[in-house]
Amino acid sequence: MALSGKLAVIDLTTGEITKKPIPEKIRRLYLGGRGIQAYLIYNYLKPGADPLGPDNVVIASAGVLTGSMAPAAARTEWGGKSPDTGALASSNMGGFFGAELKFAGFEHLLMKGASKKPVYLWVHDGEIEIRDASHIWGKDTYETQQIIREELGDEDIKIACIGIAGENLCRFANVRTGPKDSAGRTGNGCIMGSKKLKAIAVRGSQGIQIAHPKEAINYCKQAIDQIMMTKVAKAMGVDGTSYIWSVTNTSGLLEWKNGQTNRFPFGDWHDMTIEAFEPYKVGMAACFNCTVHCRHQHRIDGVFGEGPEYNTQTAFGTFGLNNWPDMLRNWHLADLYGIDTTGWCNIVRGVMELYQRGIIDKEVTGGLDLSWNNAQEITSTLIEQTAKMEGFGAILGLGHFGLIKELSKYSDDVGYYIQHCKGLGKLGNVDRVQPSFSLGIATSTRGADHLRSRPALDHFGLPEEVLKKLYGGYVSSDYTSYDGKARMVRWHELTYAVVDCTGTCKFQTVFFSPNLPCYEEWRKYLLYITGMEFTPEELFDVGERVYTLERMINYREAGFTRKDDYPPERSFKEGLPYGLKPVRGVHLKRKKYEKMLDEYYELHGWDNNGLPTPETLERLELDKEPSHII
Amino acid sequence: MQKMILIDYTRCTGCRLCESICSLYNEGVVNPRRAKIKVIRWEWEGLQIPTLCQQCQDAVCIAVCPVKALTRDEGLGYVKVNYERCIGCRVCIAACPFGGMSFDPVKSKVIKCELCGGDPMCVKFCETKALQFVDAASADVVKKRELGAKVLMAIGKAEEAQVQ
Numbered sequence A: 001m002a003l004s005g006k007l008a009v010i011d012l013t014t015g016e017i018t019k020k021p022i023p024e025k026i027r028r029l030y031l032g033g034r035g036i037q038a039y040l041i042y043n044y045l046k047p048g049a050d051p052l053g054p055d056n057v058v059i060a061s062a063g064v065l066t067g068s069m070a071p072a073a074a075r076t077e078w079g080g081k082s083p084d085t086g087a088l089a090s091s092n093m094g095g096f097f098g099a100e101l102k103f104a105g106f107e108h109l110l111m112k113g114a115s116k117k118p119v120y121l122w123v124h125d126g127e128i129e130i131r132d133a134s135h136i137w138g139k140d141t142y143e144t145q146q147i148i149r150e151e152l153g154d155e156d157i158k159i160a161c162i163g164i165a166g167e168n169l170c171r172f173a174n175v176r177t178g179p180k181d182s183a184g185r186t187g188n189g190c191i192m193g194s195k196k197l198k199a200i201a202v203r204g205s206q207g208i209q210i211a212h213p214k215e216a217i218n219y220c221k222q223a224i225d226q227i228m229m230t231k232v233a234k235a236m237g238v239d240g241t242s243y244i245w246s247v248t249n250t251s252g253l254l255e256w257k258n259g260q261t262n263r264f265p266f267g268d269w270h271d272m273t274i275e276a277f278e279p280y281k282v283g284m285a286a287c288f289n290c291t292v293h294c295r296h297q298h299r300i301d302g303v304f305g306e307g308p309e310y311n312t313q314t315a316f317g318t319f320g321l322n323n324w325p326d327m328l329r330n331w332h333l334a335d336l337y338g339i340d341t342t343g344w345c346n347i348v349r350g351v352m353e354l355y356q357r358g359i360i361d362k363e364v365t366g367g368l369d370l371s372w373n374n375a376q377e378i379t380s381t382l383i384e385q386t387a388k389m390e391g392f393g394a395i396l397g398l399g400h401f402g403l404i405k406e407l408s409k410y411s412d413d414v415g416y417y418i419q420h421c422k423g424l425g426k427l428g429n430v431d432r433v434q435p436s437f438s439l440g441i442a443t444s445t446r447g448a449d450h451l452r453s454r455p456a457l458d459h460f461g462l463p464e465e466v467l468k469k470l471y472g473g474y475v476s477s478d479y480t481s482y483d484g485k486a487r488m489v490r491w492h493e494l495t496y497a498v499v500d501c502t503g504t505c506k507f508q509t510v511f512f513s514p515n516l517p518c519y520e521e522w523r524k525y526l527l528y529i530t531g532m533e534f535t536p537e538e539l540f541d542v543g544e545r546v547y548t549l550e551r552m553i554n555y556r557e558a559g560f561t562r563k564d565d566y567p568p569e570r571s572f573k574e575g576l577p578y579g580l581k582p583v584r585g586v587h588l589k590r591k592k593y594e595k596m597l598d599e600y601y602e603l604h605g606w607d608n609n610g611l612p613t614p615e616t617l618e619r620l621e622l623d624k625e626p627s628h629i630i
Numbered sequence B: 001m002q003k004m005i006l007i008d009y010t011r012c013t014g015c016r017l018c019e020s021i022c023s024l025y026n027e028g029v030v031n032p033r034r035a036k037i038k039v040i041r042w043e044w045e046g047l048q049i050p051t052l053c054q055q056c057q058d059a060v061c062i063a064v065c066p067v068k069a070l071t072r073d074e075g076l077g078y079v080k081v082n083y084e085r086c087i088g089c090r091v092c093i094a095a096c097p098f099g100g101m102s103f104d105p106v107k108s109k110v111i112k113c114e115l116c117g118g119d120p121m122c123v124k125f126c127e128t129k130a131l132q133f134v135d136a137a138s139a140d141v142v143k144k145r146e147l148g149a150k151v152l153m154a155i156g157k158a159e160e161a162q163v164q
Helices: A024-030 A033-044 A097-103 A141-152 A185-194 A213-228 A231-250 A275-280 A310-317 A324-337 A341-356 A372-388 A399-407 A435-443 A456-460 A464-471 A485-502 A519-530 A536-558 A590-604 A614-619 B017-027 B060-064 B091-095 B121-125 B136-154
Strands: A006-011 A017-020 A058-062 A076-081 A088-093 A106-112 A119-124 A127-132 A158-161 A175-177 A181-183 A197-203 A281-285 A295-300 A303-306 B003-007 B038-042 B047-051 B070-072 B079-081 B102-104 B109-111 B131-135
Touching (some): A006 A033, A006 A127, A017 A127, A024 A033, A024 A536, A033 A058, A033 A076, A033 A088, A033 A485, A058 A097, A058 A185, A076 A097, A076 A181, A076 A185, A088 A175, A088 A536, A097 A106, A097 A158, A097 A197, A106 A119, A106 A197, A141 A158, A141 A197, A141 A324, A175 A185, A181 A185, A185 A197, A213 A231, A213 A519, A213 B017, A213 B121, A231 A281, A231 A295, A275 A281, A275 A324, A295 A324, A303 A324, A310 A324, A310 A341, A324 A341, A341 A372, A435 A590, A464 A485, A485 A536, A519 A536, A536 A590, B017 B038, B017 B121, B060 B070, B079 B109, B121 B131
Parallel strands (some): A119 A197
Antiparallel strands (some): A058 A076, A088 A181, A119 A127, A158 A175, A175 A181, A281 A295, A295 A303, B003 B131, B038 B047, B070 B079, B102 B109
16 A cells, blocks of 8 residues: 555664554654654654764655655655754655655665664665675765666666765765755764765565555646646746746845845856856756656766756855856765755855954965855865865864854854854845745754745735635735734745655645645545545644654754744844845844744744643644654 | 557656556556556666657567467557466567566566557656657658757747747
8 A cells, every 4th residue: 555665673783673564643643754754753862862873863754655646756854863953854855766765665764773884775675684885985976876786786776875975974964866866954964974874775666556546647637737837837847946046146135155245246147047057958857756857957077967956056156156167066076975065055155254254264274265256266175175074174064063163262253154043054045034034944943944934925925815815814915024924934834844744846835836736635645645534634733743843853852942943143133235125224123023933933832932832732642752653 | 540659758857757657557556667668767877768669560579479469459559468378478578679568577477558548648647748649650740740840940930830
C-alpha cells in the first residue's frame, strides 16, 4: 500500500538495524515527511545532545505521497539537531531520491550513533547494508555518486551524499543528490560527516500500491491541468525561480552589501538577469513526476551543471559576484564541496561589511582582501577554505553563532552585521519593508528562512474579501501593513508544514498563486492515493501539531523563546536609501512588531513568551510527547 | 488506422511521469520498474531520452519469438503479447534494437507497450508533448510540420501563422 513504507533505525555505532511499520495513529497525527520526522526527532534525540556527537540523529524522510503520481511528489525532508543553530535541523530537497527510497520499501531512515570509519548505506528492496566508504571519503558530490553507481552496477541508483564540507564538519554542509538537489540549510551534511556517513544509495522495485487507481489517475490529470493553467507554472517552466530576480531588483527589494543599500552597486545589473543567462543555458529539466520543470540546465567552461535558482543568484550577487560566469563557476564549486550557499553567502556578506568598517583586517582574514570590489578574486578561495575548514574558512565554517563568538573579540557590533535569526543566515531579500516577511523569517522554526511561511500572496494586493476567505479573518491587502499579518503568517506556516508532510513541491501550492493546489486538493490526493480520509480542517490541525512540536524541539534543545523571534536588528534601525515610497526609508517599527508578535502567539495558542500553553498541548495531543509509539 | 507514439527527445524534461502513469494504469501500482516506457537519463550530461516499443512494421520480436506469443493487433497495429503462450524466455528483449521490450520483475513476465488500448496514458500526461500519439502512416508529416514551424519562426511569420 501507499502507506507501507517503513521506518528503519540504523545504529552506526553497533551496526544494528531495526525496521518498523508506521502505526496508523502516527499517520493520523503527523501524516508523513516533515511531520513524522519532527515526531522522530522529539522521540529519538537524547535531550541536550551534542549536535556533533553520537547522540544526535539524522533522518531522511520521504513524504506520504512521495513516489506516487501526485503532481511533483518528489520531496525528501532531512533533519536532526542542527550543528549550525543548535536547534531543529530541517531541510527539504527535490530530485529522485525520495521516490526511489519509497520504491525500496522505506519512508524514513533514522541514523544514530557514529561509525569509526567512513561508511555508506546501500538500501534496496527492504534490505539495508552498511558498506565501507574509505575509498570515497574525500571525493566531491558528483564523483561520489558516480563511484557508488559503478560499484553497485546500476545507473538508476539514487544517491544522497555529502562533500568534503560535511566530512570536515563545516556547520552548514548540505546533503546533495543528482547534479542539482540539495537539502541545503541547517547543516544535515555536517551531522552525516560527524557520523562518518558519506552517502545513502537507494534502489527499489516494490512500487506504491494506489488505493483508488482510476480516481487517482483522473484526479491527477485534473490537478495537473489546474497547475499548468496558471501563469506562474508557465513562467517557471521557462525561467525557473530566477524570473523573480529582475522584479525584486528593480523594485529595490534586494539587499546589497549586507543590507546597506537596495540599489545594485556592482556595475550593470543587466548582466545578472535571466535573459543574460541564455548563452549558458542548455535546457530545462524536472524533478520526479513534475510537469512544471523549473530546473535550469547549463554548461560553463564545458562543464555541465544545473541551476541557477533565485535564492543563490541573490546570495552570490549581493556581495559582488555580478555576472553569470563568475556566479556559475563558484556555484558549481560550492555544489561539489557540499556547502549551503544561502548560509555561506550571508556569512560572507557579513564579514565583508566587518572588513569595510575596519572591524577585521587582513591579519584576521589570513591576508585575504575582503573589499566589495574584490569578490571575484576571493570567492573560490573562500569556498575552498570553508569546505576544508582551513585558514579564514575555519572561522566562516563555524556557522553564525560560532563565527560571532569568534569575532566578537574585535568589536561588540559583530552580531549586528552578521545577520541571522536563531543562528541561521537570512536571504538577500529585503524583509524590513514587509512586516509579514519579517515575522515569517523571525518565527520560522528553522531560523531565518522563507520556505517556512513565505506569504508571497501579500505582494499581489488581492481583494480583502479574497484574503478573508482564505485566511479565515481580516488581513490587510497592503504588503507594508501590519494588520492581520500575524494571521497570514501563521496560516502559511501550518499550510507549508502540511505540504512538507505530503512530500509535494511548494511551488505547486498556494506559495505562488491562490489558484494552485491547497487543502481541498491535498485531501483528494490523500484519499485516492492512500485511502486515508481527512477533512481540510483535520489537515490544518496536522500542520499546527507539526509546527508546535518543532517549536518544542527548539525550546528543549536551544532554549528558544520570544527573545529569538525577532528579525536582525538592522531591520529595525536602518531604512533603505532607494526605491519607491513603500520601500524608500522604511524599516520595521518595534511597537507594531511587538503587537504583531503578540497576535501571532495568541493565534498559535502560545503564551506571551512564545511557548505552547498546556491547553494547546492537550488540544494538539502533544501533552504526552515524547510518547515513544515508534 | 495504425497508430504510434512518436518521441521528440528534445522536449523531454526527464520527469518520468510517463513511467508512473503507465505502471499505474496497467498494473494498479506506481512502479517505474513495471512500466512499459522508460526515460533513460544521463544526468551528468543533462540528457533524458524516453524509450519504448516502436511497433516496428517488420518486428524482430515477432520473428524471434519461439512460441509465437507476439502478434500484431489488426486495428491499431501494435505488437501484443499472448501470455498464454509466452514462456518468459526474454529472447525478444535480447533481439529488440530499441530496448522496447521490458521485463516485469514482479510478475516475471515480458511486458511491452500496447498503446493502452488506443488512449495511451503516457501521451495524455506528457505536458511538454515529448510523446505524441499519431497516425503511423503519416508520422513523418508531424516532423515536417515541426520543421515548417521553425522556418516560419526564422522568417518572422510565426505569429501570423499562430505557430508556437
